[in-house]
Amino acid sequence: MKTFLRVASATLLISSSTAGLTGCSISSIGDVWIITDGGDLFDKAFNQQVLEGAQEFTDNFNKNRTIIGKFPGDEIWQSQKMRCRWIISRDNDVSTLQNNYNLAAFAGAKTIVLAGFHHLEALTPKIQNFYKALGIRFILVDAQLENPIDVASLTYSAEQSGFLAGLAGAIWLVANHEAYDSNGLKMSTFGGLPAQTIVSYMMGYYWGVYYFNNFRTNNDLLKMVNDLRPNTNPMSSSDFTSKYKISFDKIAKQFTGGFESGTKDSKSITSQLIDGNREDIVMPVAGAQTIDLLSTIKNSSINRNAKVIGVDVDQTKQYDYAKNTFLTSALKGIHASVSNWLWYAFNLNYDKSVVQPLNDASKYFDGTKPQVSLGKGYTGISDNDAINLIYQNLVSASYELLAQKVTAAFNILSNDLATNSSSSKWEDAWQTKIDDKELKYKPKF
Structure with a gap:
């Protein structure tokens, strides 16, 4: 002391x-x-x-x-x-x-x-x-x-953590779909500033949800869904492949402009996502504005069951009072x-x-060794109670390989933007380039 x-x-x-x-x-x-x-x-x-x-x-x-x-x-x-x-x-x-x-x-x-x-x-x-x-x-x-x-x-390589977190959230949401079916199954995210380090998380998260929606024939996904469901009520293969597609919502303004809690834009975006869109799972990449999201969920009259995916660290330790609201966190090995x-x-x-x-x-330190993003050993997701039963499966080599494919796509995007001096380049990329119709930036799953 x-x-x-x-x-x-x-x-x-x-x-x-x-x-x-x-x-x-x-x-x-x-x-x-x-x-x-x-x-x-x-x-x-x-x-x-x-x-x-x-x-x-x-x-x-x-x-x-x-x-x-x-x-x-x-x-x-x-x-x-x-x-x-x-x-x-x-x-x-x-x-x-x-x-x-x-x-x-x-x-x-x-x-x-x-x-x-x-x-x-x-x-x-x-x-x-x-x-x-x-x-x-x-x-x-x-x-x-x-x-x-x-x-x-x-x-x-935060896009790898974001991918695993998005996939974990999608699996959990479908496993618990009965509590969320009334408004459809919906996931989204928002960021503080439209910077590369922020968008990398968001991009990975987007592709995690995409992978879950489009690779239903992967029996491993169904197994993980049923691992999280009561043994007396497993989901059938036919239901899994034909139902419960998750909507990923992009909104017109997905960046708050900063990281301080309580700002007008932060409150507006969290309110839109929770009370307007009624998102079921949101990943905030916005520093202290996670507090605003947690507060909006707690005070919502229509969407208090919404869940959160944290970033950087296991945020159940940062926000112990709301630990049951977090499904997992996308990690960086800082x-x-x-x-x-x-x-x-x-x-x-x-x-x-x-x-x-x-x-x-x-x-x-002198630039002679390429300073690439740190991947394996420095990325991952937190083993929280909500996903504990499927955690080891999600961090296995097969899903790590899929996450690396997201990094390959992200690197192409980053290289293309390297000479772009526009202050809005990453915000524009989020809205237009990170999309399953943009084949150049689509991971080769």
Whole structure:
């Protein structure tokens, strides 16, 4: 507790003061610093996963200081401990973020972990070169730079998680169709900002529902439906193949324009989906606006049975009071990836509790190694009570292969949009390109 208070106090001091640090450099012993792009660091979600990954690295590093201190150039760790510190940015303005990089650097940062895609605009080539000259590396979480200069861009094949989550939701909905038949079976999603990292989840989710609707002859799907139904009332093969097709609803405005809860657009979209369209399952890729969706469901007079699929982390832990509303969550391995890449940042490899020097660590940061989205091992769905009986089947190799086919389609779309500078390109792609009639971007199931 004392350690936490000391770190929190240091963070408060640094966050509230910019004067006096630019004139002289505080001696660095190679600390790890986390800088958010807005929002709470202790959110039990994305930002906290970044923090916990960094803390895991720090703990394991300090347990191995005796060994690490014997490596050439690392002798200092015999007498010094690694520390993890942070700055909670008050907003995502470029000047705010760049100022916070400056503060962390002068306060002793060796590696700066940047949480969130708003850092993209702040990490200009000039900024990257400046910190490279200082010997500081960045790890950018959930965003990708085209030509990184000592920056590791961690992105995730979220479309794979979205696919598995959409498929899980579809199976659950048909297994429980009696409670939802009156308005048809309906699934939808919405996002905060129309960005690549958001749309990837939504695209995978779309194709998960599509796969369920169009591959009914797959007996494995019927088995999973019946695994979730009472043994006394299994669904017949003929009923399964001819009935209960799920409608996937796209609405005219599917992005709220941000991630803060309680906004006019967030309330409008959640109200439309729950009370207007009467969606049975919704996946919000919208940060704290998940709260608005949960509130709309709770207060609805006509659709209180609606269910939610979370993102990034197991959101039953984030919203324990509504855990029965969540079927599962589409996951990103944020914690594990941050911990692993921090070892690389210090030119080390950590595998099965064994630490070794990593002579070619620079390839993870200088762009010589393609920084592709992290798939297997960093994506998946949470094993919640609602889908527990079919969870192992869904994460098996056969469905992982289908999820990889979604990634292949998503990569084609991403490459086509790479040179498009329009601010609405991902919103347009969601509305027009992610559709089963657009064969070029359709997974080859």
